Amino acid sequence: MKIVTTEFITGAVSPQQYPKGVLPEFAFAGRSNVGKSSLIRSLLNRKKLVHISATPGKTQQINFFRVNENLMFADLPGYGFAKVPLSVKRKWQKMVEQYLLKRNSLAAVVFIVDLRRDPTALDLELKEWMDAYRIPYLVVATKADKVSRGARKKHVDKIRAAFLNPGDELVVYSSETQEGRKELWRRLRQRAESKKEGSGEGPAGESARPKRSPPR
Numbered sequence: 259m260k261i262v263t264t265e266f267i268t269g270a271v272s273p274q275q276y277p278k279g280v281l282p283e284f285a286f287a288g289r290s291n292v293g294k295s296s297l298i299r300s301l302l303n304r305k306k307l308v309h310i311s312a313t314p315g316k317t318q319q320i321n322f323f324r325v326n327e328n329l330m331f332a333d334l335p336g337y338g339f340a341k342v343p344l345s346v347k348r349k350w351q352k353m354v355e356q357y358l359l360k361r362n363s364l365a366a367v368v369f370i371v372d373l374r375r376d377p378t379a380l381d382l383e384l385k386e387w388m389d390a391y392r393i394p395y396l397v398v399a400t401k402a403d404k405v406s407r408g409a410r411k412k413h414v415d416k417i418r419a420a421f422l423n424p425g426d427e428l429v430v431y432s433s434e435t436q437e438g439r440k441e442l443w444r445r446l447r448q449r450a451e452s453k454k455e456g457s458g459e460g461p462a463g464e465s466a467r468p469k470r471s472p473p474r
């Protein structure tokens with residue numbers, strides 16, 4: 259994927275602040291410090307555009323980027339950082355929940371997990387929540403450079419068993435080595451195309467939604 263332009267559009271904490279949702283959009287979600295911002299930087303080949311945390315839990319708003327004038331990326335705040343006070347966690351939960359349920363231009367969530375780690379309860383909760391609300395997502399296991407070749411299969415199998423539904427495929431990624439970048443772009447382009455053609459799933463209708471909350 260040739261990146262011609264990337265622009266930071268805005269940071270938002272509530273729907274009134276979102277940019278207009280006319281382009282197919284991908285939201286990057288995952289545990290705090292899992293490597294969301296790094297993955298966006300790697301996809302965009304931009305060293306400085308997205309803030310990389312020195313301390314986890316730093317991205318506290320939804321950051322919107324426009325790519326090549328035809329796609330949007332939304333960097334969501336990470337969940338599960340223990341040191342954040344409960345009141346702040348609740349605020350984040352509401353922010354992410356509102357976004358995922360209401361953003362009509364959402365083509366898919368790029369759901370990022372750590373290839374090295376066992377799935378956390380919050381990761382599994384997010385998966386179940388997205389399944390329940392029929393929010394389309396794509397599982398990416400990042401930090402692959404930190405896993406030895408010999409141990410890889412074991413980790414991949416664990417992630418597959420925990421997060422993938424029948425027919426889904428896992429993208430193994432490294433923002434360090436760029437492994438998986440072509441593959442992920444291929445899938446994003448596919449999803450963006452089907453979203454433009456109106457055949458993308460998009461968030462489910464209000465009536466189809468059970469009342470549940472995403473993890474926090």
Ligand code: GTP
Pocket residue numbers: 288289290291292293294295296297309310311312313314315316317335336337400401402403404431432433434435
């Ligand atoms: P929050 O915004 O706080 O939720 O974090 P985040 O998910 O955006 O994580 P971020 O991209 O800031 O990365 C967290 C740390 O992991 C940083 O020190 C990154 O350099 C490191 N990191 C991210 N991706 C990779 C990777 O693929 N390989 C390696 N080795 N390190 C990575």
Ligand code: MG
Pocket residue numbers: 294295296309310311317333
């Ligand atoms: Mg971040």
